[in-house]
Amino acid sequence: MTNVFPIEQVRAQxxxxxxxxxxxxxxxxxxxxxxxxxxxQAVDAMVAYIFSGMANLHGAFPTSVSTEDTIVASRSAVADFLNCKPEEVAFGQNMTSLAFSIARSLAAFIEEGDEVVVTELDHRANVDPWLALAKDRGTVAKFIELNPATYSLELENLNNIITERTKLVAVGLSSNVTGTVTDIARIVARAKKVGAIVVADAVHAVPHLAIDFEKMGCDILLCSAYKFFGPHIGMAVVTSQLFKKLPVYKLQPAPVEIPDKLETGTQNHEAIAGLAGAINFIENLGEGATRKERLRSAMEHIEAYETELANMVESFLNEIPEVHLYRSPAGTHKTPTFAFTIKDINAREVTKWFAENYNMCIADGHFYASTMADKLDVNPMGGWVRIGFAPYNTMEEVKLFQKGLKEFLAINTKK
Known part of the structure; x- marks a missing residue:
């Protein structure tokens, strides 16, 4: 795949x-x-919007009309990217803020004694808004447990966790730590059987996998553009059927129609412009007669390329005795994201060494997957070391990481 994926063309962007x-x-x-x-393309779109004249909405003058056109164009781009309807796409500060706002709105549908289900694998942004909702409404909160041997969700007991009293199920499409891609279809099927609303956190999945909102069957999907080559802005995709009846906290004169009613206050218009630019970058990597086809094709190319990089790193890390790799077994769908620890060495010591000696941006910590971090007892050593790939990473960079880790271990694990 490396001989056909246009890596130099990608890096130039x-x-x-x-x-x-x-x-x-x-x-x-x-x-x-x-x-x-x-x-x-995202940078250029933001600068073009700012240089052409910024304005707020609902005016008769050209820059106001242009701002509205920019928002419409970005909604359309997101709709093609995620396979949803443009009117189902709402913008916000970030995924976390949108989740808390939606949780507050969903309180109208949840009563004391109902059940809310979250998971032990997820980033807390897809846990705490729903736990707060459960606490406020006197609702029972339940967790789909993490299997510590496979770093994936334990779904065998799903029928006992998602019951007739379950009103909401929140699940991540992919772990931002282990890369595990969750069997969302199985969870959605069970949730829909009991009439529960399903919220999917796609923040980590969208940069790596082709997402089909309609096919997935969830009610709400949340993601953030800064995870897929764009600016800091969040998106909530809500099925029009639910969105229309969703009560929201808003100013009295503000719009009541979807999706505007969820977008409180003045939005980050330059970021919305940049979002369309980021999607345009992805589209240019694909083939097809329509933008939707080109975007899906592009994501398939990206996944294939990133998988090649991931396979190289996974084999390497698995061969090092001092390294504990938190990775699901072969055959499990995963993103190119690796979390590991090194025996008796704090994670920050590792990432600082790589920054100082190899100029590598590698992160450490619990990455807000704190339930999993507690369960796997990694916090005493500073959490995990995490390395993750994007389509601009190269085989040469991976080989340099391998060289660096061998050097680090030779220096720090001598008897």
Whole structure:
């Protein structure tokens, strides 16, 4: 795949890749799970919007009309990217803020004694808004447990966890730590059988997998553009059927129609413009007669390329006795995201060494997957070391990481 994936063409679209330390050593970005670098198309779209004249909405003058056109165009781009309807796409500060706002709205549908189900695998942004909702409404909160041997959700007991009293199920499509892709179809099927609303956290999945909102069958999907080559802005996709009856906290004169009613206050218009630019970057990597087809094709190319990088790193890390790799078994669908610990060494010591000696951006910590971190007892050593790939990473960078880790271990694990 490396001989056909246009890696140099891709890298040329990311200005940050030209950044260097001491004017000669390039930075290597292995921190994609925490946020990717921004594609030039996103930067250009933001600058073009700002330079052409910024304005608020509902005016008769040209810049106001242009701002409204920008929002409409970005909604359409997101709709093609995630296979949903444009009117189902709402913008917000970030995924977490949107989740809390939606949780407050869903309180109208939940009563004392009902059940809310979350998971032990998820980032807390898809846990705490729903636990807060459960607490406020006197609702029973239940967890789908993590299987500590496979780093995936334990679904064998699903019928006893999601019951006739369950009103909401929140689940992540992919772990931002282990990369495990969850069997969402199985969870959605059970939730729909009992009439529960399903919220999917797609923040970590969207940069790596082709997402089909309609096919997935969930009611709400949340993601953030800064994880797929765009600016810091969040998106909530809500089925029009639910969205229309969703009560929201809003100003009295503000719009009541979807999706505007969820977008409280003035939005980040330049970021919304940049979002369309990021999707345009992805589209240019695919083939097809329509934008939707090109986007799906592009994501398939990205996944194939990233899988090749991931296979190389997974084999390498599994061969090192001092390394504990938190990775689901072969045959489990995973994103190119790796969390590991090194025996008797704090995670921050590892990432600091790589930053100072190899100019590599590698993260450490619990990454807000704190339930899993507690259950796997990684916090005493500073959490995990996490390395994650984006389509601008190269085989050469992976080999350099391998060289660096061998060097680190030779220095720090001598008897």
């Amino acid at each position: 990311f200005p940050a890749l030209q950044n260097t330390i001491d004017k000669e050593k390039p930075l290597i970005f292995f921190d994609g799970p925490g946020g990717t670098q921004m594609a030039r």
